[in-house]
Amino acid sequence: MTTRAKRLLSLNKSRTTFNLKKQEERAAVMMIMPFMIGFIIFALIPVVYAIVLSFLNYNSLMDLKDVKWIGLSNYIQVFQDEVALKAFLKSFYYILIYVPSVLIFGFVMALLLNKAFYGRTVIRTLILMPYVSNLVAVAMVFAILLDPFNGPVNMLLGYLGIDNPPMWLAGTKEVIPTVALISVWQGSAFHTIVYLAALQGVPRELYEAAEIDGASRWKKITNVTLPMISPTTFFLIIVSIINALQNYSAIKVYSDGGPGDASRVISYNIYEEAFSYNHFSYAGAQSVLLFLIVLVITIIQWKGQKKWVHY
Known part of the structure; x- marks a missing residue:
């Protein structure tokens, strides 16, 4: 083969490779495009709109010509609003109960389901039942179970000798822990x-080496299992905190922000300010602050995951 022929062959190969890369890039763009369009329409534009709205004095009962730029006034008002500040604190209280509970419960259930036993497939299927159950139907069931006066739970506690059982969803102190624990059960x-899935990816050889060294079951969990699944734990912590701050649906169906304002968390407060009181700009300021809190967390x-997450 002559030098000219080799050059032509090399050029054809380069063109073929270039064309293949172009086709792959076009296919990738076509696959990503539906998600990007949905993200821009339903996520990015509303976020930008909420940020702009938070610097205005807009509500649905005023003419657009009366809408004015008021700068940081809405944000200053949030820090002067006792109801809003308490709503933020209640949301953090909810996080402190929900996040550790759902992580521990999910991990313990995963450990149990990772073992071989009769009916494991059926049990794994049943685990999904609360997750896919209708939220309103679940709320109705728990409203009956946790009725402070005639509910079966308090009746059972009365039979066990507890004179003053919890008020559950009707108690000002008990309502947030109760809603959080119901959400843990469902989520x-x-x-x-x-x-x-993470446990099934831990190499069996590590457990065998730990057994040879005489490690107990607890030592194997703390020294092998937890470090190996730490990236999964890190992911679930972030997801759990975000879910805990987006708890409007649970608060609405279980307690409707009550009794009084005992369970008026920030997500519920934002909804009420926007759609009950028509304070859209003020609600937008609260939602932006909530976004910034999630971002900072x-x-x-x-930054901190480098100390305990092992990839």
Whole structure:
């Protein structure tokens, strides 16, 4: 083969490779495009709109010609609003109960389901039932179970000798822990499945080496299992915190922000300000602050994960 022929062959190969790359790039763009369009329409534009709205004085009962730029006034008002500040604190209280509980419960369930036993497939299927159950139907069931006067739970506690059982959803002190724990029960299936997938990826050789060294079951969990699944735990912590701050649906159906304003968390407060009181700009300011809090928490976690997450 002559030098000219070799050059032509090499050029044809380069053109073929270039064309293949172009086709792959076009296919990738076509696959990503539906998601990007949906993200821009339903996520990015509303976020930008909420940020702009938070600097205005807009509500649905005023003419557009009366809308004015008021700068940081809405944000200043948030820090002067006792109801809004308490709503933020209640959301953090909810996080402190929900996040550790759902992580621990999901991890324990994953450990149990990772073992071989009779009916394991059926049990794994049943774990999903609360997760896919209708939220309103679940709320009706728990409203009956946790009725403070005639509910079966308090009747059972009365038979056990407890004179003053909890008020559950009707108590000002008990309502947030009760809603959080019900949400743990309903949402732990996701954490269980993710943890179960992570556990099945831990090399068996590490457990065998630990057994040779005489490690107990607890030592194997703390020194082998937890470090190996730490990236999964890191992911679930972030997801759990975000889910805990987006708890409007649970608060609405279980307690409707009550009794009084005992369970008026920030997501519920934002909804009420926007759609009950028509304070859209003020609600937008609260939602932006909530976004910034989530962003700061995520950044802190991302910086701190280098100390305990092992990839």
